[in-house]
Amino acid sequence: MTTLSQLRKAALGLPEVEEGTHFGMVAFSVRGKGFASVTKDGWVQLQMGGEGVDKALGAHPQGERLERAGKVIGFRVPLKAINGKDLNELVYVSWSHRAPKRLAAALAGAQKAAAAGPVGDLPSAIGKPATRALLGAGIESLEQVAGHSEAELLELHGMGPKAVRILQEAMTERGLTFRS
Template identity: 65%
Template structure:
């Protein structure tokens, strides 16, 4: 069982995601394109491609297709019927379906750790590296524009990663904001 708070955390961990409302529902968008929302009845609605919709329907029997003019445009499932891991995967898939190609490609590169020009220390670990790259923080100079609380709010960045980043910034004469 998941909550709106877990949905919010999963959605806001993705680059350039904004929270707002859409027809009175909590909604998340990337560059103005909605990709996830929660109905007043506690159902999460996700904008997905046709293949992802079919996979989601197969994996979650209480869910249903959302169609417009006979074309599948998304998937709806009660939040209470989906676990956190599946919700995170569906939110990411919905984000990728709606994000601009360059932004999606940048996150895909971050996921594989192949971002050219990144000077992040390897010691912070892969989850922290993915989180920072996904948030657009590909260099120590960009990391220095954030506070410790900002960094810890990113899913995958923990106290050890922040300590290593702080030490690396200090070595180069910089600090966190």
């Protein structure tokens, strides 16, 4: 079972996402294009193409196909009926569907780079989720990490207190500190 706060963290952890409202619902958009929203009765609605919808329905039969004028526009599922990991994946698919192609490609490249191994001088001990989070935010070095506050880093999806502590230790060795 997931919550609105988990959806919010997953959505806002992606590049250039803004939170707002759409017809009274909490909604998330990337460069002005909506990709996820939550109805007042607790259904998460995700914009995605037909292939993504088919895959989502296969994994979550309690969900529903969203159509407008006979055209598939997305998928919806009760927020309480989906686990956090699956929600993260669906939010990413929806974001990728609506994000500008170059932005989506840049994030996909960052994820591949994180999976391949160490990136720049970022300590591998922070883990792959934290590395992906940093790369997704355009941060590839400790010097770039120093341009952010601890709070900003903790807002990134995949970044936790342990990763921030490890980054702080590595930065201290180089005479760097987080931005205040």
